[in-house]
Amino acid sequence: MEIHSPEFKANARIALHDASLQKALGNLRDGFPRKRAIAVSRLPEFEQLRDQARDLKNHILSHLDLYLETFERNCTANGGQVHWAADAEQARQQILDICRSVGAKTVTKGKSMISEEINLNDYLEQHGVQPVETDLGEYILQLRHDHPSHIIAPAIHLNLEDVSDAFHEHHPKYGFTERTEDAAELMAEARTVMRKHFVAADVGITGANFLVAETGSSIIVTNEGNGDLTQTLPKVHIVITSIEKVVPTLEDMSLFLRLLARSATGQEFSVYNTLSTGPRRSTDQDGPEQYHVILLDNGRSDMLGSEFQDMLRCIRCSACMNHCPVYGSVGGHAYGWVYPGPMGSVLTPQLIGVDQAGHLPNASTFCGKCESVCPVRIPLPKLMRHWREREFERHLTPSTVRQGLWGWAAFAKRPTLYRWMSRSANFLLRRLARNGRISKLPLATGWTDWRDMPAPQQGTFMDQWKKRQQSEQQQGGLL
Amino acid sequence: MNSGREQILAKLRAKRDTSDAAEQAARQRVAERIQHHAPVLIPARGLGDKAELLARFQQMATEAIADVSLHETETAALAAIADQLQQQGITSLVTTADAQWQQHDWASQGIQCQVRPAQVGDHASLTPCLAGIAETGTLMITSAPHHPTTLHFLPDWHLVMLRSSQIVGSYEDAWTRLRQQNQQTGGMPRTVNMITGASRSADIEQRLQMGAHGPKRLIIFIVMEN
Numbered sequence: 001m002e003i004h005s006p007e008f009k010a011n012a013r014i015a016l017h018d019a020s021l022q023k024a025l026g027n028l029r030d031g032f033p034r035k036r037a038i039a040v041s042r043l044p045e046f047e048q049l050r051d052q053a054r055d056l057k058n059h060i061l062s063h064l065d066l067y068l069e070t071f072e073r074n075c076t077a078n079g080g081q082v083h084w085a086a087d088a089e090q091a092r093q094q095i096l097d098i099c100r101s102v103g104a105k106t107v108t109k110g111k112s113m114i115s116e117e118i119n120l121n122d123y124l125e126q127h128g129v130q131p132v133e134t135d136l137g138e139y140i141l142q143l144r145h146d147h148p149s150h151i152i153a154p155a156i157h158l159n160l161e162d163v164s165d166a167f168h169e170h171h172p173k174y175g176f177t178e179r180t181e182d183a184a185e186l187m188a189e190a191r192t193v194m195r196k197h198f199v200a201a202d203v204g205i206t207g208a209n210f211l212v213a214e215t216g217s218s219i220i221v222t223n224e225g226n227g228d229l230t231q232t233l234p235k236v237h238i239v240i241t242s243i244e245k246v247v248p249t250l251e252d253m254s255l256f257l258r259l260l261a262r263s264a265t266g267q268e269f270s271v272y273n274t275l276s277t278g279p280r281r282s283t284d285q286d287g288p289e290q291y292h293v294i295l296l297d298n299g300r301s302d303m304l305g306s307e308f309q310d311m312l313r314c315i316r317c318s319a320c321m322n323h324c325p326v327y328g329s330v331g332g333h334a335y336g337w338v339y340p341g342p343m344g345s346v347l348t349p350q351l352i353g354v355d356q357a358g359h360l361p362n363a364s365t366f367c368g369k370c371e372s373v374c375p376v377r378i379p380l381p382k383l384m385r386h387w388r389e390r391e392f393e394r395h396l397t398p399s400t401v402r403q404g405l406w407g408w409a410a411f412a413k414r415p416t417l418y419r420w421m422s423r424s425a426n427f428l429l430r431r432l433a434r435n436g437r438i439s440k441l442p443l444a445t446g447w448t449d450w451r452d453m454p455a456p457q458q459g460t461f462m463d464q465w466k467k468r469q470q471s472e473q474q475q476g477g478l479l
Numbered sequence: 480m481n482s483g484r485e486q487i488l489a490k491l492r493a494k495r496d497t498s499d500a501a502e503q504a505a506r507q508r509v510a511e512r513i514q515h516h517a518p519v520l521i522p523a524r525g526l527g528d529k530a531e532l533l534a535r536f537q538q539m540a541t542e543a544i545a546d547v548s549l550h551e552t553e554t555a556a557l558a559a560i561a562d563q564l565q566q567q568g569i570t571s572l573v574t575t576a577d578a579q580w581q582q583h584d585w586a587s588q589g590i591q592c593q594v595r596p597a598q599v600g601d602h603a604s605l606t607p608c609l610a611g612i613a614e615t616g617t618l619m620i621t622s623a624p625h626h627p628t629t630l631h632f633l634p635d636w637h638l639v640m641l642r643s644s645q646i647v648g649s650y651e652d653a654w655t656r657l658r659q660q661n662q663q664t665g666g667m668p669r670t671v672n673m674i675t676g677a678s679r680s681a682d683i684e685q686r687l688q689m690g691a692h693g694p695k696r697l698i699i700f701i702v703m704e705n
Contacts, residue, residue, distance in 0.1 A: 028685065
């Protein structure tokens with residue numbers, strides 16, 4: 001996927017004026033947060049599970065090489081093949097080599113954000129292998145030459161009409177000549193068309209939500225069942241995943257599964273949680289003959305031991321973006337690369353560079369909602385602040401921002417001047433107010449065009465503090 | 480071939496204390512965690528007596544949009560299945576070899592029962608399962624030489640026979656059953672399916688539609704055992 005993160009501001013402006021996108025985003029705001037809240041309220045142990053998930057992830061990260069080696073050993077013992085990819089190029093090459101070794105023409109794909117991260121589809125197409133996305137949302141996007149705008153609801157930026165248009169353009173060759181705007185009929189079309197692809201594919205590629213070191217297994221979590229058909233019907237199953245996905249045991253995986261669906265869609269459990277361990281056994285009647293797992297690093301090992309290590313706990317549930325007022329206003333495409341929302345604002349600068357993605361950690365009101373819903377308690381606002389600091393240190397912030405900060409510092413570091421200025425501002429603001437509200441304010445029309453500014457009710461904080469301390473002393477220090 | 484391997488592992492190792500004592504302690508912690516595979520925290524809803532777990536399984540599976548019914552015997556369940564297929568005009572059924580369900584008198588109700596992996600176009604499959612997990616109404620089903628995985632995904636309807644003794648409280652209880660089975664069969668099966676309700680998607684405008692790529696209906700027949 002091409003990088004458009006440097007254009008975040010322009011992207012956001014366009015998104016805010018895109019009526020169709022705004023309509024589609026309304027579906028998100030009304031849906032996921034409410035469903036998550038219900039699911040959480042039904043599981044009294046939820047907060048305790050979050051603490052344990054955070055602690056377990058920290059334990060895994062401090063033993064990551066050992067758990068990965070254990071995974072490799074057990075996967076291999078069950079007949080699987082493990083490949084290690086330091087970067088995107090190595091991962092793409094390994095996947096293409098496997099496809100070529102079986103003369104693959106078409107490849108079905110389950111939903112995988114890692115495959116977006118390494119830009120796998122374009123690469124395969126350029127080398128003569130046709131990828132077919134099988135998740136309904138991803139399939140719609142592939143027909144439209146579009147990209148996911150959300151990590152679990154990839155087509156959330158589209159409306160029913162967009163899907164109708166895409167199917168009407170591409171499905172007549174399968175016998176579907178009538179345009180329909182019935183969502184159930186559209187899904188039935190996709191089901192029929194996709195069956196042909198499932199059967200014809202030579203290789204099936206899926207991601208993995210977790211890898212289990214104990215058994216050498218990978219697990220996918222889906223609702224549609226497309227991932228299962230992708231990994232069961234072709235001769236070869238390739239799992240493309242990243243190194244931080246490993247967990248020690250099946251019991252440890254259960255902890256994360258209890259948090260994942262509830263945090264993501266608000267379901268008690270996703271419909272299909274499927275463990276794959278090695279290729280089909282010699283006497284099995286179906287299943288792939290080869291099972292490959294690609295372990296991608298691509299910058300993650302650099303995060304280990306750094307101030308961004310906490311981000312490696314992420315289980316890709318999407319709760320942070322579902323609850324984010326910025327994501328909810330501009331959608332995922334504005335972020336300009338694979339990972340949107342708060343988790344993307346922390347991860348993207350690491351993966352493509354803060355020089356390219358510096359806008360993203362600034363695109364936050366720091367309201368803290370993301371951290372408050374994160375199932376593994378990643379301190380997302382703090383991590384975004386670290387990126388802002390790095391950006392400032394490297395002189396990447398715009399000069400207006402630097403000058404503004406310099407001006408602020410000039411006051412903030414001089415208490416007498418600062419108090420005098422704030423007292424004057426307080427006085428002036430109170431004079432400007434009508435009925436306690438200010439409806440027009442020079443230099444702040446970005447605010448007052450939309451809403452009134454509340455006027456200060458009393459003196460400055462320092463004045464009030466002084467007064468309070470005096471009255472406490474008069475009352476003998478007791479309040 | 481795996482130059483990436485040494486590169487990645489070396490970078491990960493460089494981030495932790497690998498002095499002899501620390502390395503030995505770290506390896507021991509990892510080995511013990513894997514060997515003991517202790518549960519982390521099992522929510523209260525994964526605990527209960529037999530009757531409670533049966534009721535919870537029924538409630539949670541129904542909520543997840545599966546059809547659940549109780550039957551006194553397996554024969555009674557098979558008769559109910561045949562009736563249901565006949566009512567819907569379904570004349571073919573694919574099933575697994577192990578349960579000998581193909582021996583049932585399907586023909587008298589105009590149903591052809593076959594033992595084979597599923598194919599595109601199959602209307603209904605009938606399979607056994609390893610466990611029913613009460614906490615979320617989830618079925619655990621494993622692949623085996625006589626039990627192809629395609630039966631769970633290609634047919635329009637997936638029918639599952641669940642014995643009441645197979646109902647457990649939590650995922651952890653189901654892993655225990657899986658480990659017992661693995662001891663008999665010699666290891667992990669290729670596929671472990673955890674299935675909760677029928678296939679669905681909300682990818683079009685976040686509106687839930689049933690029957691995306693997997694079965695449009697999941698129908699569970701619970702056979703009561705003492």
